[in-house]
Amino acid sequence: MARGLVSALSAAALAACLAAPAGAFYVPGTTPVDFKNDDPVTLHVNKLTSTKTQIPIPYYSLPLCAPEKVEEVGVSLGGILTGDRIESSAYKLEFRRQAKCQVLCRKVNSEEEGNSLAERIEQEYTVNWIIDNLPAAVVFADQNNEDNVRYQRGFPLGAMTADAEPVAIIFNHIGFHIKYHRETEENRARIVGFVVEPFSVHHEYEGEWSEKTQLKTCNPSQPVTRQMLAQAVAGGGEVIFTYDVEWEESDVQWAHRWDLYLRGSEDAEVHWFAILNSVVIVLFLTGMIAMILVRALHRDIARINDEADDDETGWKLIHGDVFRPPSGMFGPMMLSVMVGSGVQLLCMTIALMIFAVLGVLSPANRGGLATAFVSLFVVMGSFAGFVSSRLYKMFLGKFWGRNAALTAVAFPGSVVTIAFVLNMVLWSRGSTLALPFGTMVAIAALWFFVSAPLVLLGAYIGFTRDAITPVTRVNTFARTIPTQPWYLSPAVTALVGGILPFGAIFIELYFIMTSIWLSQPYYLFGFLALVIVILGITCAEISIVMCYFQLCAEDHRWWWRSFFTSGSSALYIFGYSIVYFATSLDITDPASATLFFGNMLMVSITFFLLTGSIGFLATLAFVRGIFGQIKVD
Template identity: 50%
Template sequence: MTISLPATAAALSVVLAALCLLVVPAAGFYLPGVAPNDFEKKDHLPVKVNKLTSIKTQLPYSFYSLPFCKPDTIVDSAENLGEVLRGDRIENSPYVFEMRVPQMCQIVCKISVGEKEGKVLKEKIEDEYRVNMILDNLPLVVPIQRVDQEGAYFYQHGFHVGAKGQYSGSKDEKYFIHNHLSFTVKYHRDAQRDVSRIVAFEVKPYSVKHEYGQWNDKKTHLTTCDPNAKRIITSSDSPQEVEAGKDIVFTYDVDFKESDIKWASRWDSYLLMTDDQIHWFSIVNSLMIVLFLSGMVAMIMLRTLYRDISKYNQLETQEEAQEETGWKLVHGDVFRPPANSDWLCVYVGTGVQFFGMMLVTMVFAVLGFLSPSNRGGLMTAMLLLWVFMGLLAGYSSSRLYKLFKGSEWKNIALRTAFTFPGSVFTVFFFLNILIWGQKSSGAVPFTTMFALVLLWFGISVPLVFVGSYLGFKKPAIEDPVKTNKIPRQVPEQAWYMNSIFSILIGGILPFGAVFIELFFILTSIWLHQFYYIFGFLFLVFLILIVTCAEISIVLCYFQLCSEDYLWWWRSYLTSGSSALYLFLYATFYFYTKLEITKFVSAILYFGYMLIASYAFFALTGTIGFYACLMFTRLIYSSVKIE
């Protein structure tokens, strides 16, 4: 019994649809109608701990990699694929509150600091690591008074492990640990049902050298802390120094405050940390570029092209046609397949795959189906969409390959399925080895790595082959004009029409349309801030599409007017060269905004930014290529060719 490939593809689609239903809920998609958690008085509120993070090293570590208080049994929370790739490690903690029941000076535990523990603590304090905690899915923040606005605050994610400074007149710098945490839990109360919903989780960390008589576990009476008087000595006169051979007592307070903030708006303070005026300036800046390019395209289409087409169609003799110069003279060579056409098909297919992934992700994000409350959801969704968009990648690469009169569609499908993912996976695997060597929790486990390979080989590769088969099965796209057997000689070009010069110039405007928004994206990634302004990002993405298309059309028209018909690769590289400026800007951002000093951290930064620039190259290059392809087919189908 034989089974046709289309039938297999249909069966595979059913399997993938079922897989989506199983995987997408774990992928972190957020449905706006999910009910909040309702707590009655004295309900237990377990606090969870997440990774330790630092903007100086970019290497996350597990909370319990430091000598902190531990619960009787450490339980790891179930994590989705995106959380694992982000380095999240969510575990339970000994901090447990009771809803709307304030507590003062609660002893958590006492830790004896040895040589090894002291060294590790000092290293983490030196690298400015922050402790991240979670309560009811809200991350812990430290409110900091804004200097420019009275009564306004901005929020730092997590609190520092400790601080470094001088003490008691000593000139030597010492290390102090934040061993007392003063929590504030804000809640919105439903008076009719007498239930509460948590809307904020804040903390103020202190370093306190606790004094006590005889140690009696959590019942010990601390002379530095008097719960009955409802006060704790948090003065810097008695901070807890990190020193081998000394004990550290960890304590906490928790206070509950009723708030007018509603549960649906509790993430606003986390997400609205940037000034919207800057984003509007970014949009206006991008729109100015688009208007400039649109004016040039309009001038070409409405004036120059209209005049040229009218004039060419009025030529009566072949002698008159030979006397003409310009883009019509290369009609016999303009659709000649370029050199290395196979690789052009591969990269166009990869760009289509990226375009589909970005478009669907942004649409879902703008509609509110992706939320930072689902940690790792955005990354998981993008990864799954990339895998499923392999169908479009194979289809578009084989369609272009057949346009170039190719016959080995399986070879193109194989290259499309492995070229970009293979190179990215190689860099990612190398970077993961570096992270693993630093014993960081950011290292992707081999089980997760195997799952990524399974997604690649088990779903993406078959989908690329199915798409290639379907694309190659369709009739080839007919060229609007015939191609001469003997290629025409390209005349010597002016310096400003040199391929390298025009390619580098072409990438400036697409990059200029996005570089302001790029600053916020880099800040959210490398300075550990939330980014959820997808409305602005979607507008910038649309502007990027228009800009890439228009700059490619303009430069392609100038190239054809110079009787240079080698436009295929140049149209891809013209807009794709914006990736070069993206990487250069990332280098500028590294030296001006980041404080990374360790070599491994620098390698990680430039490795990941190289992957991002490579993806940006495929995306923008494909947009410019398709714009030029449609443009050339339009103009050459509008003239009479004898």
């Protein structure tokens, strides 16, 4: 009955997180939309992003053309967390109606507005538009191979000239190239491609400006070319925005319209080879470690159980202390809480990978990955409470309520604290990543009214069960630990133990960080799932090996070491982020650097709990297994 209640609450929580009233969230494009000739086609604008600052800003925070009334389109929780702010635009598009040199608007910018545009152009901000849930893209073609065409989402707001003193120019003329696929009916079709070609042109005209003014630089007899004088923006002045619209029939079906956006980059083959090479190396190393360990253990157990051999040496001598609960400030309470939180993250990761591999997390569903991340973490709280309480009871703890409360608060509280500081930085910069007050209330409600009750329920179920008993009796007094060699000190074993798990993922980590911080698409979830499996095996084996060496040295204090051995790989993750920041990013703004390292700190904490818990649980099973095989009087 208790299990059924947990399952029911988990399902209800997941439904509450993912479900929404009809029309409440912006998810067009997940179902086909049929257009007829001359039907209006809506273009939405999204945030402006920059890989140089990592701080997205609202589209209309700059002096760009806006409709008379800007209408916001609702986004999902994941969309808000990723900074999406989708709004209406001033562009007037009609299905399959060609258009040339349409004037969007004329802006006369003040000096401050012009300098603001120039600053954002220098910071390499990118414009993000959406038509029928397809992002605007620019095409990059290989001059040596015409078939090698790549699509990059978004297009630059402007560019810096190559003069001795660079000048910021804005792309104020956009050529729309929209592709459609004709369906069964002659006059019905679906949009399958959205490409833009940006130009910068200093428009000229005669006389005073009016709505009927004809441009000398853009008219039916004079198309825009790249040889025209570019439009500078620094210092303010007049900027006229224009556009062309070209419709083209395509053989691409609606179901495959995202394939072009997800096409691999130029180094895709290197990426695949590097991952495969890493997997083979890690499998070889872990296989060798497992083989050596199994052979050594088999020999040890055979010698120990030999009735003619009464000489007890090595790890058998500490059978009366090996299950002695940890003590001190970081005692059974904190260890059980951290392992419980790690199990919650592990369950969330497994479920997330299953959904990703099955294709449930479609790129058409904006913010779907972030929404699934939050939702799955919330509903996995019951596993955290159950595991934490079971370990705490095994350590002879009595305050299960305090244990459950810490499990529900410790990890989420630390992440929320860091996120709150980063949110204040983003809020001061007017970024779309800054969470609105309503979103913060919604996340707090998920935490306190869904996640925390599930943790408490799981903890109650775990604590009411019989305690996990040690396989050998614990002595009243602890045995004296002999002097340990330097290479078995806690710091050395932790640092050495973290190298192998980090080595299993560092190549994949590069591509994931590039996807996050350089806005490159990442879709190889099958390889990622394989790497995560290899990571789990590596964490388990390296923790077991280090624990075995420690037990052979007659040191029974293995509880925390087994956690830190594999969990220390988080130190290498954070260290790698420093190297990545210095070599791959061009960030000089303190706020942007704070955002980067704050996020990487949260990632490192998460990775520490996840890998540490895998190592601890594997070592616990190993210790119980080997001491359960020996004969003890």
